[in-house]
Amino acid sequence: MRRIVAALLVLALAGSTVVLTGRGSGAPDGPFAIRAEPVMLDAADPAHVAVGNLRFVRGWTLTSDDPNFGGLSAIARDGDGFVAVGDAGGVFRFTFDAAGAIRRAEIGALPAGPLPEGGGAVEKRDRDAEAMALDPASGRIWVGFERANGIWRYDRAFAGSDAHRRPAEMRRWPSNGGPEAMVRLPDGRFLVFSEAGRGAQGANAVLLFAGDPSEEGPEPVQLGYRPPGDHRITDAALLPDGRLMVLNRAFSLVDGVSVIVTLVDLGGDLSPGRILEGRQIARIDPPLTIDNMEALAIGERGGRTIVWMASDDNFNPLQRTLLLEFELQD
Incomplete structure (x- = not known):
């Protein structure tokens, strides 16, 4: 992924080594707990809650004293809470109480994943997790890594990984534009979206795996995804009715960050060469509360x-880790 931190000209951490410690805290008042500060969608008008077909319910800025917290790139519901992974290999779990305060939080690190080609300590670039899918029934979690352009499978507790694969069809994807979104379909197939890899008819590359993408299997079906305008896909998730919701983000020095949410109808034949295009249902731009939204x-x-929706702060003091909650009205 092309980091908007570069455009913000804050590069203090860009070349630094991040060694993952795996420290965590199970208590909300622990020294490395995650804190949540409420935010409004529109600070100037608290009554402003409608953005297209989304209605803002509540939101938070998430912070922690743990230096490993940040960079959220994928998030999923797990039971009554959330599990998220970050682009420096962090694993974050947290649960809110009825009042909107965090009552349980844990911070750790992926126990396995891509390793440095030359050996040595694991750095941020080696564990650039950008996509995640969770199977509630089995508890298995799949994580897609940029740069390595591979997929690792973990158990629910992230205690270890028992399978991984770097599919040949993903090897030509840009190292900084690889698997950005991953969706497990109800029948066990997987959709994996590239942020910048070229697919059919100039669209972004999408692979449809017949089964578990972390294991050897049939060649995936090659599809495409066409994002709206100058926006790029940052995540996708399946709705209860089978439609696909896609989070798309753009950034410019003039206009800042922009987010477009689209809905894609997956009905019909997902045959080779099909281009997935979404219908825009919401657009969020400044001065509304928005940041580098990457997780859905x-x-x-x-x-x-x-x-x-959650944002990736790029470990940049000028950015925030936001978690925004909406109701779909469509």
Whole structure:
């Protein structure tokens, strides 16, 4: 992924070595706990909650004293809480109480993944996790890594990895534009989206795996995804009705960060060469509360579809880790 931190001209951490410690805290008041500070969608107008077909419910800025916290690139609901991975190899778990305060939080590190080609300590670039899929039934979690352009499979506790693969079809994807979104379909197939790899008809490359992408299997079907305008895909998640929600982000020095949310109908034949295109349902731009939104999760509450978006702060003091909750009204 092309980091907007470069455009912000804050590069203090860009070349530094990040050694993953795996430290964690199970108590919300622990020294490395995650804290949540409420935010509004529109600080100037708290009554402003509608953005297209999304209705803002609540949001938070997440912080921690743990230097390993940050860089959130993928998130999923797991039971009554969240599990997220970061682009420096961090693993983050947290649960909110009814009042919107974090009641449980853990910070750790991926126990396995791509290693430095020349050996030595694991650096941030080696564990650039950008995509994740979780199977609630088995508890298995799949993580897609940029640069390595590979997929690793873990158990629910992230205690270890028992399978990984670097598919031949992903090897030509840009090292900084590899697997950005991964979705497990109800029938066990997987969609893996490249942020910048070229696919059919000039669209972004998408691979449809017939089964587990971390294991050897049939060649994946090559599809494409066409994002809206100058935006790029940063994550995707399946809605309860089978449609695909896609998070798309753009950045410019003039306009800042922009987010477009689209819905893609996956119905019909997912045959080679099909181009997936979405219908825009929401656009979020400054001065609304927005940052480098990279992670998307879907849930249900009382028959309503709930959407969560989280941001990657790039370990940059000028950015925030946001978690925004919306209700889909579509």
